[in-house]
Amino acid sequence: MNLRIGALRQVVPSSMEYAWGFVTAATPLEGARLHIDWIDAVIECEQGHRTVLDASSYLDLSCPRCDAPTRVVAGEEFQVVDLEVEAA
Ligand SMILES: [Zn+2]
Structure with a gap:
């Protein structure tokens, strides 16, 4: 499963990996890979100045x-980009 998660969501990567393993254990999704694209937080003012926040x-x-x-x-x-499933 591919996710996009923004920095402002305050999601802790290791917690997300742990939760994924926990909710998929003993289901047909057990062992499925979770891939996360982390999106930087960006702000823009009315003058058009864009800043990437750290x-x-x-x-x-x-x-x-x-x-x-x-x-x-x-x-x-916080988006699900896609979910790839292989036919058994
Ligand atoms: Zn500005």
Whole structure:
């Protein structure tokens, strides 16, 4: 299964892997691979300044260049991209 998860979701990679193993154990999906694309958090202000946030700045969402308020343009994803199944 392929997932896209944004940095702002605060998902811990090792917890996600553990949960996947736990919910698929003893089911037809046991042993299935989980692949996660981690998406950086990106904010943009009204001037169009785009900034990739690092983990230490998730609580400060003002524009680092002009201090204006920003909106989040990436980083809130939590999507199933696809699920590959082999016929038995
Ligand atoms: Zn700005």
